[in-house]
Amino acid sequence: MPRPTALLLAPLLLLAGCARTDEPAPTAPRGELRGLWVDAFGPGLKTPAEIDTLIRDARAMNVNVLFAQIGRRGDCYCNRAATPRTDDPAVPPGFDPLDDLLLKAHAHGIQVHAWIITTALWNSATPPRDPAHAFHAHGPAASGRDFWLTVKADGNVRGGNDWVMDPGHPDAAAYIREMYVSVARNYPVDGVQFDRVRYPDYNPAGGPGQWGYNPTALERYRHETGQTGTPDPADPRWTAWRQQQVTNLVRETALAVKAVRPDISVNAATITYGAGPADEAAFAATRTALEVQQDWLTWVREGYLDVNVMMNYKRDFVPDQAQWFDQWNAFAARLRAAYPHAAQVSGAAIYLNDQASSVTQVRKTLDAGLDGWAGYSYRTPDLDVNAGKRTQAQVFPELAARLTAPGAPFERPAPWTKPDPRQLRALSGRVTVSGDLPPGGHEVTLRAADGQVVARTRTDGAGQYGFLRVPAGTVTVQAGTGRLTTQAVPGEVRRLPDLPVN
Incomplete structure (x- = not known):
């Protein structure tokens, strides 16, 4: 099915790009962000011993920010949040991983940003044990307005293994917002990070996005636009409406979090599928905008994000992918110059690269003039670990040594400051x-x-x-x-x- 043209979508994506007067003072120099994503799909932050090792390893690499996954699918690796505590058996009874991580990381000047999968609700045939988990009241067995899941154009309600909440459902959006706010309210986290703040994958390459057909969301679309019937996935009005629902979710959550903690960093792990755009107008035709309806360009322009962390997941040893990596970095560098209030970070897939390639990507990122780099992930620090050929404990010290050797990008520690609340x-x-x-x-x-x-x-x-x-x-x-x-x-x-x- 042909994609909507860039000319049709560009005015909608550029809606917020107005000239400004009397701007707030630009953000002061922030240093250089050196980040690691620490996922909760395996060991890393689930026990006191794992967290001790994590802090030791982060210090060895001169890392200053940990993007710690405390929310996987409607749960929390913590004890004081709007979502129920995880039932992961690897977490000791009563133990609060987020509490412990914050105490130990802050003792060494390392920031902790609470990374939550924004829209995922559940992914197992076995329901969550906690009766308060939203899957029970708002999952596939629910009906009417209680049904929060996004639906594919063919009627499927599951993206891969995941049941996913629809950003266009007002109650689901309110639930997601409180999920982030409760963490900011109850823990001294330095930041919160959106992940998968978009519609699901499993779309044709280049679009159109196939998801968003939740009945409540569809009724909203018809009521707000005057359209009738069920929109085709390629309808540019429907695409723009879905993009706006994701943008609204990011905006309202950022406002609610900042109302509680003005100094907190609001950031997002953003999509960079395929080739990077040549300029802002070309963003409307990217796979990011058309496949998963994620208009993170507007989030940068309008200050909804303090830090844009691109998931620039490319293999450096594959020529096309190496070129795409550079294209997205160049695009982010132009955004950094145009919108200095939003820091730009290139997140690299260290799990897809050998160690030499990862060091090369760090250098490319810094040479492009971005604010920093982050690696995915701590648990899988190179392609050999990802393939099961070597262990994390064998590889991580090697990568840390390469990055901190004399003349290497992370030879010396570097600061990274939080947003100035006065701005x-x-x-x-x-x-x-x-x-x-x-x-x-x-x-x-x-x-x-x-x-x-x-x-x-x-x-x-x-x-x-x-x-x-x-x-x-x-x-x-x-x-x-x-x-x-x-x-x-x-x-x-x-x-x-x-x-x-x-």
Whole structure:
């Protein structure tokens, strides 16, 4: 099936790219991010002994950020979150892996960013043991509005082994938001990271994306757009609407997290399938935008992310993939120059590369002028470990030694600072409607004192909207016939009165 043209989608993806006046001061130099993803699909952060080894290894590599997977599928490797504690038998009874990791990492100046798979709900034929797990009330056995799963155009409700929540379902979106906020509220994490904040894979290469047909989400789409029937996966209006649902989820979660902890780093592990775009307009035609409806370009522009961590997973020894790696790095470098409020990091697949290739990719990343590098993953530090030929304990010290040798990229320790909360100026609000008017899908504009539009967004399914890069001074927010004049307060997310749109 032919993909929608870039010309049809570009105006929708570029909706928020307005000229700005009276910008917040650009972020001060942050240092160089050196990250490791620590996944929970095997050993790494599940016991006190594993965490001791992890901290030792991170220090040996001069790593300053750990992207620690505390949420896999509707659970948490912690004891104080909105999602239930994991039933992973590898975690000792009562032990709080996140607590222990934070205590030990912070003692050595290492940041911990709570990495959560955003939309995955469950993946086993055996249901979760905890009756409070959302799978029981909102999984495949649920009906009506209680059914949260995304559905494929052919009716399938499972992406591979995973049941996945639909970003277009308002209740699922609210659940996901609280999942992140509860961790930020209850733990001194340095950041939170979105992962799989998109629609599922299992689509034709190059699109169109096949997912998003949750009945509640579909009814929203029809109500908000006036369309009838069931949209074709390649319908550009349907593609843009789904992209907006993911963007709304990121925006509202970022606002809610920042309202609790203004200094927290909000970041995302973002998709870079295939070749990189030549410029911002070309992003609309990437596999990222068309296959999984992930418009992370808007998230960067609008300040929804403090750090964009591209999953730039390419094999350096395969010429086409090495070229794609460089293309995405070059694209991110241009974004870094255009939008300095958002740091740009290239995440590399060390599990797909030999050690020499991984060192080469670190050098390429830093030579491209990005803010840092992250490796996936600590558990699988090269292709031999991934293939089962050698062990993590054998390989990780070798890779650490290569990266920290004299003249190597990580020869000396480097700092990485958290966002300066004084630079936060954000507004959060909700529209109200009457009659049969839907709360979702309304365009909301932000105007500076001179009347210039400095940002645009759209309301989510609950009528919520917000802006994270608000100019100093008086601004006007408008949705439909509703207008209000206000000012952002440095260092906080200001909640606005409800805004009638009719």
